Amino acid sequence: MPGMKRLALLPLLALAACANPPPKVAEVPSSGATLAREAARIVPERRFASVDYLIVDKSERLMIGYAGGQPVKAWRGLQFGDAPQGHKQFEGDERTPEGRYVIEGRNPGSAYHLSLKVSYPAPADRAFAESLGRSPGGDIFLHGQPNALPFGRIPGDWTDGCIAFSNAEIEELWRIVPDGTVIEIRP
Template identity: 50%
Template sequence: MKRRIFLMGIMSAFLSGCASKFRSYGGPEVTRVRLYKGQRLLVLDGGDGVLQTYPVGLGFAPEGHKQFEGDGRTPEGAYLVDKRNPESTYHLSVGISYPNEADIAFAEAQGRSPGGDIFIHGGPRPGIEPTDVHDWTAGCIAVTDRQIEDIYAMVKDGTPIHIFA
């Protein structure tokens, strides 16, 4: 009986370790992230070329550059990965440095807020993949929960992200 309890404890510890959303990555450094909005494709680049690609969902109004809070658009331009949220509502998330100074100046000139809190994040809810409901975010970049686990481990703060129409 004691042996069975011991073995069940080991098995439980092993399985809980497998279920962690935090992954490790020991491969080549991600030197740049590229997003092609028209192709709904996120690309992670390393020093010797492409390391990984992912299909994505975007903001609910995907055409054009994000200009104002609530416009449903995903930004376009050059930004940085600037933060991460391990407690994200959307599994895990990696932040993008939108808005930059030009984004802020444009919105303020129009008497509006540029918005913010743009992230690469996981899916909308369990059982539904982000690519099953294209363009459902408020301007973020959505991937599956498994994919954001990899991205979260691979992409470090300070990595450039270039977002193309």
């Protein structure tokens, strides 16, 4: 009897094999791949109107934007929280989160030259902090330099956990990163 059940499934498997393939998902490098190698793949002439995926590598201080699975733009020299190593766990730890989040909004009236909100804390971040009776914090953004800064860049890591860019870079990100874009932040 068990063999007959298998034979009955054969026509269904044949039909499934003829079905349309699933839509192609944008391919981004695995966590083992270095973003520096990905940055080398960027073709400067490649045209794109927006990106659909961002990967930040904190150790390389590098972010790459992807469009349709292809690396299209790199930003270097990123600035992080005052304590850049390790995943953000609690309010006030001045760490930049690690993990997969989403750009969930924008603030044109930011105290920093434009800002894009990151969806930190995720439910797991919140649960971990609350299990220890702490707040996970929040208000993590990609943003420019402080509005009070007349020009240039503050040197070093200086945010409370955000990712800072030059004002020109955040203006570009403002234009090409739609709300809902996935941002993966790696150690």
